[in-house]
Amino acid sequence: MAVLSDIPGEAEQVSCAICGADSNRQLFMARDKVFYGDGREYPVVECRQCGLVYLNPRPGGRAKAAYYENEYPFCMSDGCSQPLAHYQPVIDRLMERDPGRVLDVGTGNSPFLPEMKQLGWEAAGTEVAEPLADHFREQHGITLHIGELEDIGFEDDSFDAVTVMGVLEHVPHPRRFLEEVRRILRDGGLMALWCFNRGLEARLLGRYWLGFDTPRHFYSFSYDTMLRLLAETGFELKGSLFRPISYASYSGVWAYQRARNRLRAQHERMPTYRLHLPAALELVSRPLGRALAARMESSNMFLFAEGLAGGGRQTTVKEMEARV
Numbered sequence: 001m002a003v004l005s006d007i008p009g010e011a012e013q014v015s016c017a018i019c020g021a022d023s024n025r026q027l028f029m030a031r032d033k034v035f036y037g038d039g040r041e042y043p044v045v046e047c048r049q050c051g052l053v054y055l056n057p058r059p060g061g062r063a064k065a066a067y068y069e070n071e072y073p074f075c076m077s078d079g080c081s082q083p084l085a086h087y088q089p090v091i092d093r094l095m096e097r098d099p100g101r102v103l104d105v106g107t108g109n110s111p112f113l114p115e116m117k118q119l120g121w122e123a124a125g126t127e128v129a130e131p132l133a134d135h136f137r138e139q140h141g142i143t144l145h146i147g148e149l150e151d152i153g154f155e156d157d158s159f160d161a162v163t164v165m166g167v168l169e170h171v172p173h174p175r176r177f178l179e180e181v182r183r184i185l186r187d188g189g190l191m192a193l194w195c196f197n198r199g200l201e202a203r204l205l206g207r208y209w210l211g212f213d214t215p216r217h218f219y220s221f222s223y224d225t226m227l228r229l230l231a232e233t234g235f236e237l238k239g240s241l242f243r244p245i246s247y248a249s250y251s252g253v254w255a256y257q258r259a260r261n262r263l264r265a266q267h268e269r270m271p272t273y274r275l276h277l278p279a280a281l282e283l284v285s286r287p288l289g290r291a292l293a294a295r296m297e298s299s300n301m302f303l304f305a306e307g308l309a310g311g312g313r314q315t316t317v318k319e320m321e322a323r324v
């Protein structure tokens with residue numbers, strides 16, 4: 001069985017992105033659940049100090065880019081995207097404020113910015129794929145700045161709101177990334193973050209949980225690890241929303257389809273975001289999702305945080321928990 005560390009020059013060993021510790025334990029080996037044809041497995045570890053779950057070693061340099069090959073649909077102008085309804089919690093939060101400047105990091109082909117523009121906001125985005133940015137400008141008249149956020153160099157306090165949706169798991173250095181968001185967000189500005197939540201469901205499903213898209217996801221954050229990271233990068237949590245969706249049925253359907261394909265000796269790609277549940281499973285899934293969300297344990301969360309004034313004093317996690 002090929003593992004990533006067998007391939008010289010591709011693998012990168014990393015310390016914990018939250019506490020810096022090098023002490024971790026391996027949870028399991030995970031496959032690429034979308035492009036799984038090469039049989040390679042990736043070690044998923046948990047930090048013994050702070051509990052952050054991450055890929056280690058992980059693809060570095062050119063190897064990383066290879067995992068976003070042309071068929072990764074969020075990188076294609078005609079690829080799929082989350083429907084507008086997915087962004088509604090963020091749109092609602094922003095609309096509680098006066099319209100201003102909003103930056104969406106890693107826009108892809110999402111319908112979020114065009115909607116914000118319609119609603120009177122001055123909209124801008126960032127994108128690493130240049131053709132996608134050209135397409136987006138032609139379609140919507142909205143500029144997507146090319147490159148990784150940390151390399152673009154926006155002025156201090158440039159935005160009233162920054163949205164980071166489906167991005168943080170992919171970022172090599174999440175602390176540095178959030179510090180950059182804080183720098184370009186005005187004091188009191190809102191950051192809206194959507195990411196997967198390593199809650200009860202994730203822990204039970206282990207390597208089969210679809211919320212950890214190895215090896216494109218480097219990190220699997222929980223509510224607690226996010227709380228700490230936000231507190232330490234100059235943010236104050238103002239609210240959270242757990243989506244009432246269960247991933248258990250999706251993981252089951254995915255595992256079943258994969259087993260069936262293997263029996264037929266087929267190596268079809270099985271994009272997890274295109275999985276459809278049979279109606280019966282959908283019925284079971286809904287109340288389960290609601291029950292998990294009510295306990296802040298569902299697989300998907302939105303976090304809303306304000307930039308602390310002066311970029312200065314950092315809130316402790318205890319203070320933050322006391323306020324939410």
Ligand SMILES: [Zn+2]
Pocket residue numbers: 016017018019020021047048049050051052
């Ligand atoms: Zn740690």
